[in-house]
Amino acid sequence: MKNQYLINEVFWLRCIACLAVTLGHAIGNGFYFYLEPSIYHTGLYVLHMAVLFGVPVFVFISELLLANKYTEKVPKGFMKRRVKILLFPYLVMSIVYAFTSVEAWTLQDVTSRLAMSIFLGDSAVYFIIIIFQFYFFHLLFRKYLNRLSAKLVIPIALLINFLYLAFFNFVEAPDSAVGNFVWTKGYWMPFTGWIFYFVLGFYCGRNYQGLLNILRKKWVIVTPILALLLMLVMNSTFIMDYNSKRVDMLLYSSSVIIFIIYISSHIKRVPRLVMFISNYSFSIFLLNLFYFHLLRLIEPPALLNIGSYTILIFIITISLCIGTAYVFNQFSYGQYLVGRIMTYRVEDKLKGNRDYLTAIKNNK
Incomplete structure (x- = not known):
């Protein structure tokens, strides 16, 4: 059965x-x-x-939408369509990121980087394999x-x-190349590292209105702050990486997800800027680290400090990702290279006391 309810908070x-x-x-x-x-x-x-x-948010979203729309059955061609819109860009960008990380331009090194990027998810687009x-x-x-x-x-x-x-956070890695890779990046790939977000997304998507009814407690606002403080304490106590695979991210990410849903559910109409960035979000995910690699080739101007430089390259990279996605999507196969632009738009269609969005899509 397909649920026609459109989740604005997504x-x-x-x-x-x-x-x-x-x-x-x-x-x-x-x-x-x-x-x-x-000071910065x-x-x-x-x-x-x-x-x-x-x-974690994207893993949650992917299952939230599936559970909300396809709780009992999925449409024909479900996986075929997702291979086209997700796996093709994954292969293309995995190759791109492999070449940006090649150290010695020998056949062995290039082949090794390509294999690790494509088959082991050793690149910025690894999250697609998880999804x-x-x-x-x-x-x-x-x-x-x-x-x-x-x-x-x-x-x-x-x-x-x-x-x-x-x-993987607290047990020391074996003293070998394989062990070092697994403990550094390899453990990111199996579903067990993300299963909580999947299950949370499933049950939230299956009964989304019930979730909104629950989100009326003060703890929704306080929990992300407490979870972030816990992460800072953990960081001062243990040697932990700055990534989303930290054990304390389970509490923090889920609390941020609930917090965003809570706040956005009280905003009747999705702003056009939020909708615009959401529509380009997949391409931004795919491309942003590529442009950051390129920007590292340019020394920052002397008049900038770390704060102003960070803001500047953040804005520049977002703009480059959106511009690249727009140009490539003018061609029929461009979406299979750098990701497709979603085609949702805001419409002033009132249903009850809530503004709804109309999805303008050709495919399910």
């Missing part, structure tokens, strides 16, 4: 998530050039921690999840996810 989630990922990479570029500590460094370190929720795993999960397990209580499945998924990430 546009906010997409917009904020892709901006958060881009801002995180912009801060990383700032630290690359400005090594000397300054502490604030940027905290901000860098605060914007790590991007990939594909959960497409199969939805096809295989939606009937079972429908029969089970969210109160049972969500805690179990959280426990599995917690134990999996805790192992």
Whole structure:
């Protein structure tokens, strides 16, 4: 059965998530050039921690939408369409990122980088493989999840996810090349590192109106702040990477997701800028790190400090990603290279006391 309810809050989630990922990479570029500590460094370190929720949000969104639309059945050609719109750009951008990270231009090195990028997800677009795993999960397990209580499945998924990430966060890597890769990046790829967001998305999507009815408590506002403070404490206690695969991100990312839904559900009409960025979010996700690599070839002007430089390259990169996506999507096959532009728009169509959005799409 297909649910026709259009979830306005998803546009906010997409917009904020892709901006958060881009801002995180912009801060990383700032630290690359400005090594000397300054008054801005502490604030940027905290901000860098605060914007790590991007990939978990996209995993959540992907299942939220599937569970909301296709709880019982999925349309014919479901996987075929997703291969075209997701897997093709993944292959193209994996090759691009492989070439940007080649150190020695030998056949062996180039082949190795291509293989690792495409087959092991060792590039900025690894999240697409994670989402594909959960497409199969939805096809295989939606009937079972429908029969089970969210109160049972969500805690179990959280426990599995917690134990999996805790192992790689706190157990020392074996002293080998393979062990180093697995502990550094390889453990990102299996579904077990993201299963909590999938399950949370499934049950929120299946009963989305029920979720909105629950979100009336003060803890929704306070929890993200407390979770961020916990991350800062964890960072001062343990040696942990700045990424979305930290064990403490489970609480932080989920609390940010709920917070965004809570706030945006009280805004009747999605602003055009939010809708615009949401429509380009996939291309921004795919392309932003590529442009940050290029920007590292240009020394910052002397008049800029780390704060102003970070803001400048953030704006420039967002603009370049949107411009690239727009140009490529003028051609029939452009969307398979740099991602397609979504075609949602805001319309002043009032239903009850809530503004709704009309989806202008040719395919399901």
